[in-house]
Amino acid sequence: MKYWIIINNKQEGPFTLEELSRYPLTLQTPVWHQGLPQWVKVKDVAEVRYQVEHRPQQTTTPPYGTDPYVSREGAAAAPSAQRVAPAMSQPYRTPYQGHQPAGARPAASGDNVPERPSNYLGWAIAATLLCCLPMGVVAIFYASSVNNKYRRGDYAGARKASERAELWIILSVTLGLLWMPFSMIIQMLAQL
Amino acid sequence: MKLSRTKIVIIGAVGVVLLALYYLFDPSEAGFFPPCPSHLLTGYDCPGCGTQRALHALLHGDLRGFVHYNAMLVVGVPLVLAIAASNMLRRRYPRFHSAMNSNYVIGFAAVLTVFWTVYRNIFPPFC
Numbered sequence: 001m002k003y004w005i006i007i008n009n010k011q012e013g014p015f016t017l018e019e020l021s022r023y024p025l026t027l028q029t030p031v032w033h034q035g036l037p038q039w040v041k042v043k044d045v046a047e048v049r050y051q052v053e054h055r056p057q058q059t060t061t062p063p064y065g066t067d068p069y070v071s072r073e074g075a076a077a078a079p080s081a082q083r084v085a086p087a088m089s090q091p092y093r094t095p096y097q098g099h100q101p102a103g104a105r106p107a108a109s110g111d112n113v114p115e116r117p118s119n120y121l122g123w124a125i126a127a128t129l130l131c132c133l134p135m136g137v138v139a140i141f142y143a144s145s146v147n148n149k150y151r152r153g154d155y156a157g158a159r160k161a162s163e164r165a166e167l168w169i170i171l172s173v174t175l176g177l178l179w180m181p182f183s184m185i186i187q188m189l190a191q192l
Numbered sequence: 193m194k195l196s197r198t199k200i201v202i203i204g205a206v207g208v209v210l211l212a213l214y215y216l217f218d219p220s221e222a223g224f225f226p227p228c229p230s231h232l233l234t235g236y237d238c239p240g241c242g243t244q245r246a247l248h249a250l251l252h253g254d255l256r257g258f259v260h261y262n263a264m265l266v267v268g269v270p271l272v273l274a275i276a277a278s279n280m281l282r283r284r285y286p287r288f289h290s291a292m293n294s295n296y297v298i299g300f301a302a303v304l305t306v307f308w309t310v311y312r313n314i315f316p317p318f319c
Contacts, residue, residue, distance in 0.1 A: 116293075118279070119293055119298070121275055121292075121293055121297065121298055121301065122272050122275035122276045122279065124301075125268055125271060125272050125275070125301050125305075126272045128239050128240055128268075128305055129239065129240045129243055129262075129264065129265060129268045129269075129272070130240055130243060131240055134230070134238065134239075136240075136305075137239075137302070137305055137306075140298060140301050140302050140305065141302065143293075143298050144295055144298040144299065144302070147293070147294070147295050147298065148295070175229075179226055179229050180226045182226075183226040183227060183229075184224050184225075184226060187223050187224055188223075188224065191223055
């Protein structure tokens with residue numbers, strides 16, 4: 001999956017997750033990837049947020065002399081990502097390759113992928129069998145939505161679907177628990 | 193839904209009490225068990241209808257009655273237990289976990305639920 005960011009009022013991208021790690025992102029930096037309706041903040045995209053929060057310190061101070069674009073003074077004066085060359089003519093340029101020796105790179109992007117959020121499948125089937133109303137069935141469909149979005153790399157969407165599935169299960173269980181004493185009282189009154 | 197130890201104890205205690213109730217009283221005769229609200233509202237059987245009676249039958253060793261009241265439980269209960277086990281053992285058996293949470297299992301559950309709902313409302317219980 002590719003990401004676009006807005007940094008210094010300039011749109012940059014597409015980047016892989018690993019390439020993003022070379023930019024001085026904050027939790028407030030606007031970010032977008034395919035599937036999102038609009039720009040969101042880094043804190044709202046689980047895998048980028050994870051990377052920003054677990055970033056090794058050395059990424060912001062690349063060693064000198066490994067990048068032809070960055071002079072010694074420039075690198076010392078400003079974070080590397082501010083030194084963006086005019087990119088209009090080459091929009092798919094991979095930025096800043098060679099900033100760091102391979103060993104200094106952050107962990108491969110595979111390590112930055114968050115765990116798949118729970119799809120609550122077991123809970124959904126149990127709710128369908130134990131309780132009333134077809135709410136558990138809705139949760140079953142959201143369970144597959146969690147899997148599909150996660151597989152496509154839409155981690156924020158998967159998380160949202162997971163929350164939806166959980167919500168439907170909680171609704172189902174709550175209604176069931178309310179229904180139990182309610183119906184008992186009615187039946188007891190009817191027997192009087 | 194991360195469950196703390198206290199919650200597990202509470203849920204376990206409630207479960208034991210419920211099992212005792214379902215053992216001691218027959219839901220088809222005793223008047224205080226909650227009827228299925230979907231059935232009450234629509235008149236049709238939902239996929240969970242009959243679970244209480246089936247549980248009573250099972251607790252008395254009446255397997256025939258168990259299948260009679262809600263046949264989907266025969267597949268559903270082991271399925272839920274297997275998924276729960278795979279979730280608890282996610283770290284140790286990650287492949288078991290991803291197999292039990294795959295779209296095949298989800299699709300199976302969805303098709304089974306829909307099929308069972310339609311089937312049981314057309315044909316009377318087959319045993």
